[in-house]
Amino acid sequence: MDCMGFGMGCSCLQVTFQACNIEEARTLYDQLTPLCPILLALTAASPIYRGFVSDLDTRWTPLEKEKFVINKSRYDSIDSYLSCDIYSDIDLNIQSTNWQTMRFKPPPPKSNIGWRVEFRPMEVQLTDFENAAYTTFLVLMTRVILTFGLKFIIPLTKVDENLQRAFKRDAVLEQKFYFRKDILTDCSPPEAEECIIQCCDGRQCRLQDQYTEMTINDIIHGKDDFPGLIPLIEHYLEMEEIDIDTSCTLKQYLNFISARASGKLKTTARWMRDFVTSHPDYKQDSVVTETINYDLLMKCAKISEEQFTNEHFQADTDKLLPPVVETKTSDEIPQAVLKQQELINKKVARNGTLMNGN
Secondary structure, three states, rough: OOOOOOOOOEOOOOEEOOOOOHHHHHHHHHHHHHHHHHHHOOOOOOOOOOEOOEEEEEHHHHHOOOOOOOOOOOOOOOOOOOOOOOHHHHHHHHHHEEEEEEEEOOOOOOOOOOOEEEEEEEEEEOOHHHHHHHHHHHHHHHHHHHHHOOOOOOHHHHHHHHHHHHHEEOOHHHHHHEEEEEOOOOOOHHHHHHHHHOOOOOOOOOOOOOOOEEEHHHHHOOEEOOOOOOHHHHHHHHHHHOOOHHHHHHHHHHHHHHHHHHHOOOOOOHHHHHHHHHOOOOOOEEEHHHHHHHHHHHHHHHHHOOOHHHHHHHHHHHHOOOOOOOOOOOOOHHHHHHHHHHHHHHHHHHHHHHHHOO
């Protein structure tokens, strides 16, 4: 599978964030890096390779293997944080073809596109709802990080170790991951400290140890003196003026991720394993026959296209999705956004004309 056209973006749910400047882009790049193994394990969806059920849950390791082992040569976690390091043009060019968990994207030449950061490790899910939930969760985490001035950085050796653990079967439930507990910084506003105290629910917030091993359930929901990612998001949302429809949609997304982290809902990888191993044609030999493969793909297509009735929901999804998935989000772009974009386009065109001296 060592081929650019075969694997790098295959089954990948990538999310790109627009930063207001290079400093914010660097901040997001660094602070999101420790989240890469966590989101990889949460979105695990690749347990089958070349007709066999593997002992892995994600695509990362099979694509990482090469004949000659070179540390972080093509497909791995990042090489360094950006806050204290000079990031050369050579590194940026190499990173276009080397698939690291994060990508730092400078503005293209002669373009009004700004500095961007790309989050790459997540695996694509079967339904729009799942993909939207993980994408929205990540967007909200960027808002929490920037608003509260939080710090999630841990030694990159621990990030690398977390990534190795995230590959494993049922890592979301069976593995522990190094994660930072002391997340406040000198830049954190008073609201951030108050938020941490509230999230700790009256427990003593001991921050002497910067990072420790936690389960993904602990990281998402909080434990002892660590507030948890979802409680942080919920406190951030309480500070914002959000309409009822949007709030309800966001709540469904967060509830879904909460259920995946706790094990109430299966990862896609676990659901696929259970489907194969419970198939009448399965011989307990790891072989996925053509019949099993066909039935699995048909069931995946049925779920993706939401071709199931309420009475057959449980049998069709088998604890993969929450029982009720509703959203009032529209596919149409709001008129206010369209009007704003039209004004921006006119301004860009006018500025271009002035620069040409016309």
